[in-house]
Amino acid sequence: MNILIENGRVIDPGQAVDREATSLFVVAGRIAAIGEAPAGFVADEVIDAAGCVVCPGLIDLGARLNSIEAELAAAVAGGVTSVVVEAEFDAATWYEVLERERVSVWYTAPTAIRTFMKWGEDLPRGYDLSSLRVIGSVGEPINP
Secondary structure, three states: OEEEEEEEEEEEHHHOEEEEEEEEEEEOOEEEEEOOOOOOOOOOEEEEOOOOEEOOOEEEOOOOOOOHHHHHHHHHHOOEEEEOOOOOOOHHHHHHHHHHOOOOEEEOOHHHHHHHHHHOOOOHHHOOOOOOOEEEOOOOOOOO
8 A cells, every 4th residue: 555645744863854844655554755756656545744743653661551452552553663561571471462563673671581591492483473673682791
């Protein structure tokens, strides 16, 4: 599906973009261009974003995932593309969320990674984690 979002203020700090009343072109769920349409682009849907800010994603640092499904659905509906989860650690639940939500970039604490390592390789084999491209962490060494 091709989507044209027009007349909005497009802000993407990661790309040093801040443009008033411009167009954003989305092809197959990904931003294809800002400003001028890509060659051959035909919009299936046009959204007038006049008076709105259009961003590629927001991070919710205050998410409280009491019901993971409901909270993630609400976050996505609000434009949040990253959620910080401060939940009780349970490897099976984390693997379920990574699989179900098709997480591609996962940033977590070294302690969590060491705990996953301690639980062994059998548990993750039961989940489709093929969407993961990057697992990031900072702080203390993962394997001191």
